[in-house]
Amino acid sequence: MIQLFHVYKTYARDVEALVDINLHIQKGEFVFIAGPSGAGKTTLLRLIFRDELPTSGQILVNGRNVVKLPDRAIPHLRRSIGVIFQDFKLLRDRTIFDNLALVYRVLGIPSATGKRKVANLLKLVGLSHKVQMTPYRLSGGEQQRVAIARALMNDPLLLLADEPTGDLDADLSMDVMRLLGDINARGTTVVVATHDLDVVRELGRRTIVLKAGRLVEEHP
């Protein structure tokens, strides 16, 4: 599903975000990318959905080399990937429904189908009763679940989650992880970036540890 070959990412002034990363994630896997903040987790995810280009190295996603992807093919790549952003990226002045509808409008899905999809996903994340609320009126955990629902709007083959348990307490964190586990169980490849080592340990999934941009550990 995802293959990285000697990937380097250097920002201006020689800030090395990633150094010589080699990585292979199979279809259907559930993988943690763990490490302290600033280790390069977010950068790694952004490289995968081609929000950034690596300074050198090659990245294959679903058989396509995203480094050599022409600009006009980028939207197509992103439509096959669901991303849960660290800051959720929800529109504060729109209802939950509108936030999810944005995706089906971009995809050009007829509104009847789209509405059904929104309803199903809100049921999955347990927020059906809040569909007409704005994110302002939701708790952090609820906003996180809206972000998950939105990431699933396009039936992604690959789900990338950036610190999905960031501000949540332990119970809520486990809820979110269970939800991601369910999604993975239905065939979606899931990659979760997190600094929360307790969660990682408890779940016992494959874990890749980054430190200062280097892959330092991999287990099991």
Added chain:
Amino acid sequence: MERLRYILQDALVNIRRSGWGGLASIGTIAVSFVIVGIFLIITRNLGAVVAEWKEQFQVTVFLEDGITAEQLALVKKRIQSERAVRAMTYTSKEEALQSFKRELKGKESLLEGLGENPIPASLQLRIHEAYQTPEALRQFAAFLTRLEGVEDVLYGQEWVDRVASAVRVLRLLGLSVGLALGMASLLIVSNTIRLAVYARAEEIEIMRLVGATKTHIRAPFLLEGMIQGGLGAGLALLLLFGAYRATLWQLQLTPGQIFGVGVGSFLDPRWATAMLLAGASVGAFGSLISVGRFLRA
């Protein structure tokens, strides 16, 4: 198809949200187009007047009283063989007197005591437009004057030319004013759209990240600009038409009466359509300026 509907909805939402900024945009375009439209109406009508005058323009050749039939025939023949002449009519002394009397209706007594008919016979020449330049006419008149039996040659081209060149100047002025105002409209629209883009920056970012194409992101703003431009131009046409009607009413005229030569009309549908299209183009272009810079893959 579905996507088209979404784009249209987004554009309408943008317009609704643009509020006063949007209205200012539409208003600026309307004012600009009213000014351009005034120039257009004036130059087109004056142009029609000039064309009408040129059409009706004639050179009158007065003949000597003592001209013989042979001389007359020769003069006619010489004149008719000239390329500048489109048509020629002959008015005898008698006919000229009759028509003069008709013009003096009621004051025929003025002619009493003149005895012998004082009015000369004449030839009226219609001139091809290509020969209606001052230089060509002067040469042509000189040629006519030299003909045997010709008394005098009368033509009044200079003021027609003056009006024609005034129309040219007005047209040029209108064009430059139009260009300047067009630029101003462009900047205003571009600014309004830029605000709309900033207001939706987050949404655009999310759309981009979930796989919206650039075209899809751009289209609603493009449409918004076009609608603003089109509405502005449409408003201008309405204002112009209102002002046009009011002017006619004030002057107690009906369309076509101004100048008495079948002009004084409003912009014809072709020009009105052109103005609407120009408005939409200004809007579209202004929008592209703003959105283009904002987008990345």
